[in-house]
Amino acid sequence: MSNVKEILGNYSSDIIKTIEDELSVITPNNLQEASIYLTKAGGKMLRPALAVLTSEAVGGNKENAFKAGAAIELIHTFSLIHDDIMDDDDMRRGMPSVHKVWGEDVAILAGDTLFSKSFEIILSSNPEDIDPSQINKALATVADACVKICEGQALDMGFEDRYDVTEDEYMEMIFKKTGALIAGATKVGAIMGGASQDVVDAMYEYGRLIGLAFQIQDDYLDLASDEETLGKPIGSDIVKGKMTIIAINALSASEGSNYDDLLEILKKDDNSQEDIDLAIELFNKYGAIENARTLALESVDKAKEVLEILPDSSSKQALADIADFVLERHS
């Protein structure tokens, strides 16, 4: 795992530099500062590293790889800024969120600006290094991921106060909200690296699978981590009544038996520790935690199988390590 953190760290400064160069021309100052703020705050850099590693793994050059990574990170940052406005989240990356510092208006504009800049970064590729039709494909991938992020966020908002969300609905939502950009990262990396269509498709599938595992792991950690590591209380999804894959499966499996007890806890706003413990007990009783864990493990295994289309390289190995890392992380 430390290996993966090292890998992500390795690319961080080049990605940040590519982004800063692109954003340094924005005026006025407050818009530039609001646009660059979260990048400077330092994220995990998982998505851009995936784009860069995929690009390298298919034999692409460094400059194109960093453009792919920077473009994906800007889309991620844009969606965080707009999400924080929608969710009224005060903090992001350990700092006050963009709309808390510059106000909602500038935060909306900063998100919109990053969105445009993501396209401009890819469009600034050296035409000697990449065919224009490949640039079109990369941009189509970014645009598609953006539409899906919006759809996923809208679906997620529509799940609020609904307790009959099906597993299929949940899967569609998390793919769009989280998986699409991770899959977009590896696909854009492959395209910018000049990969053939079957490799591009495989890299999208790899990204989709680890994105799925990533989200399920999030649901799992809410129950299985500890408060200090996670940075929030265990069981907070239960308190919020959030329809995670675990809650959905447990509700479905407990019909005719403990369904009403579980539903009552999920609907309640002021759960006691006893409520939380009982919900976790029921999740376990109906095998919902184990099932989620199995689904995540299978996704990671499939993701690593998909990688076999690539020639051996340290980048390919790093992509396999990242797939494992998704389930090894504790926060």
Place this chain on the structure above:
Amino acid sequence: MSNVKEILGNYSSDIIKTIEDELSVITPNNLQEASIYLTKAGGKMLRPALAVLTSEAVGGNKENAFKAGAAIELIHTFSLIHDDIMDDDDMRRGMPSVHKVWGEDVAILAGDTLFSKSFEIILSSNPEDIDPSQINKALATVADACVKICEGQALDMGFEDRYDVTEDEYMEMIFKKTGALIAGATKVGAIMGGASQDVVDAMYEYGRLIGLAFQIQDDYLDLASDEETLGKPIGSDIVKGKMTIIAINALSASEGSNYDDLLEILKKDDNSQEDIDLAIELFNKYGAIENARTLALESVDKAKEVLEILPDSSSKQALADIADFVLERHS
């Protein structure tokens, strides 16, 4: 002028159809409805008509022309939705604004979705009809216009409570906020129509010039139209203390004389009709209204000269008519 309204109306249904086809796949329903709402509400369709006419004037095919027009209209709509949130405007196109109907969260997402869809429309061009490098150029033009719109909006917000805005600052702001997308429309139309680089550049300049005239006419109409035609009281910019080109020039020309009187009126929040009349008198005394009118007229004349690079056609004539229309309109 009725001729121009007819021209704009001619393209309206094809543009709306292109947009509706593109947006019909968005899920969930509320996001799709919020995204398509303002298009159905019916706008002037000036920007998309400019794109289509330019594309036709350079010999482009119909399908590419409508894609250019639809993409530009989506960017315009996206910016209106986000602007209405920022300005807390309740009404748009005679109907409640998007955030008033679906809430701010869905409105932010609808804007973001339209943004992505604008790129997707251009990317969906038939590769037999247009070279991939031309598609890249069209997308770069759209992305550049989007960055400028955000910068222009941020500049405009920065002008609030400032009474020392210079003419250069004002010119930069209105170009970015309004002119860039009009210039982008004619440039994208030229690119999608397959024009040579010098024609593309000329069409950008034409768009920039009529965009400038358009904005100055807005400032002029606030003083010279009548309340019924304009749909708001005459002199409302004075009441708001807005730094229009007319106010900026009058302040600058009245230094050492009526400067303080004018500034006091602009700073006041509760102007009487007498205040408004005095401000207009001072605007006239220092030739600020005439100067603005002259600048707008010169811009339109230059715009029509620029059109001379095009071969004669009904589309070229329509572009010249639109340039005149910009200053003939009363609302």
